[in-house]
Amino acid sequence: MTSMRAVLIKDGKGPIENLHIAETAKPVPKDGEVLVKIKAFGLNRMDISQRLGHYPPPAGASDILGVEFSGTIVELGNGVEQWQVGDEVMGLVGGGAYAEYVNVPATHIMAKPKHLSWAEAASIPENWFTAFQAVVLVSEIIPGDNVLVHAGASGVGIAAIQLAHFYKANDVIATASTKEKLDWLLSLPSGATHAVNYKTQDFAEEVKKITNGKGVGVLVDFVGQSHWHKNIQSLGLDGRMTLLAALSGAEVPTVNLGPILFKRLRIQGSTLRSRSADYQSKLIKQFQQEVLQNITGSDGNGELRVYIHKVYPWTEIQEAHREMEANNNSGKIIVEVV
Incomplete structure (x- = not known):
């Protein structure tokens, strides 16, 4: 062999x-x-x-x-x-x-x-497909949406931030754990419009200030349990949250269903690796048609890098x-x- x-x-x-x-x-x-x-x-x-x-x-x-x-x-x-x-x-x-x-x-x-x-x-492939699935297919971003992306300096996070701009979002807010990462996200050509240190700041309060109380229409989260309550606070009317992972834990104690009802929130888990081959092939085809040709290297001048x-x-x-x-x-x- x-x-x-x-x-x-x-x-x-x-x-x-x-x-x-x-x-x-x-x-x-x-x-x-x-x-x-x-x-x-x-x-x-x-x-x-x-x-x-x-x-x-x-x-x-x-x-x-x-x-x-x-x-x-x-x-x-x-x-x-x-x-x-x-x-x-x-x-x-x-x-x-x-x-x-x-x-x-x-x-x-x-x-x-x-x-x-x-x-x-x-x-x-993995980062951009995952971000495209979360922002475009699941959250169904529309022009003018405010967007919150956790783990903003991760590969998926950076792709999601750029895709939010590409699909004409308004404010694109990112969270990260260090000043260096936050400064970097703010410096990117299609980077975050606002950046929040989730370890030292209340990101829900910051979202409220940034959006003048409106909240975000699209939220991409990898963290899970520790961010849940502030995520719900951060979402605006008809907000859509896509959960990609639960790095801090999957069980959330004392969940209040009230805000989900009166804000008409849509919360959906999303995976890519476990999807069917047919689903993945269709996702790849749509990504190629809408996004791929616009991605350049980090030293390029494209909107997506x-x-x-x-x-x-x-x-x-x-x-x-x-x-x-x-x-x-x-x-x-x-x-x-x-």
Whole structure:
């Protein structure tokens, strides 16, 4: 059996120190799939959860970490006609991107824009698809909406902030934990119009001041329990909150249903990795049609840009995970396969 190198986890789960590069079976594309030789892959917080044994991959997906990548097609499965060997692509998978090669459905890749580097292309799929789903599809942003984005300096957060501007939001408010991150978010060309330190400020009170008491129409949250009550306070009439994670906990004590009723709030959980292949392919197609062509590199002059915190060689995968776990990043952490 032909082998490849990949980042594996000793004992199947565990601490950062269990990550190591080793030989494993090279995948063979099935009908409707392509085999991609990976140039770079992105890190996401779900990778930490999976490494610790808390977030198994979807049925049928590789148990190797990693859901987004850029690379070159090296083999086509039966029935694939829209791609050619040698095409430069970026894409989304249920798992397997921390490797030299990955199988991916032909509907789950996009042509890599020529103006983007391999690292920049790998930073797009998971973050931008998730943000697009939350802001546009679930929250149904409309021009003039005020928007609140938590974890604003994360990859998804930065994408959500920029998409809010792209779809003609009014105030775009971001929260983060340090002055450095807040200043950075305010400095970006399509960054936050206002930034709040959730550790030292009451973000609900700040939202009230910024919006002249109106509140926000769109709210994107990863935090859950600790932010719940202030989130409800921050939402205006007919406000829509999309929950992407519950990093502070999933159980909220003493929930008051009153504000949800009289404000006519809509609160929806949203995931991407567990969605059906058909849903994901339609999402990718819509994203390509509406957004992708407008994204430039961080040194470009487009309204939408990618922002990379740091690029690591995959021989430093442990250091890359430490940086993400320490919450030090402003922008995306990318790893190159070398």
